Amino acid sequence: xxxxxxxxxxxxxxxxxxxxxxxxxxxxxxxxxxxxxxxxxxxxxxxxxxxxxxxxxxxxxxxxxxxx
Numbered sequence: 001x002x003x004x005x006x007x008x009x010x011x012x013x014x015x016x017x018x019x020x021x022x023x024x025x026x027x028x029x030x031x032x033x034x035x036x037x038x039x040x041x042x043x044x045x046x047x048x049x050x051x052x053x054x055x056x057x058x059x060x061x062x063x064x065x066x067x068x
Contacts, residue, residue, distance in 0.1 A: 001042070002044055002048075003041045003067065004063035004066055005064045005065075006018065006056065006064070008062050010035070012035075014061070018040055018056055019031045021056055021059035022040075022047075022055055022056065025047050026045050026046050026047040029043065029047065029052075030042070040063065049065065
C-alpha cells in the first residue's frame, strides 16, 4: 500500500481527478480516498511510489508521502 497526504484535495472532483490520474498510469491500481484526512491510499499493480506521486502532481495536487 502506497499512501500520500494531499492537503489540497478538498472535494469529490479532486478525488476523481486524482483517481483518474493514478489509473491512467496504472489501470489496475486500487485507489482509496479519505477526503476528511486528505489521504490517498493506493494498492498499485505496476507503478512505484515515485511515479504515482508524479502523476498526482501532474494532475495539479501536492502529494506528500505518508505512512501506509
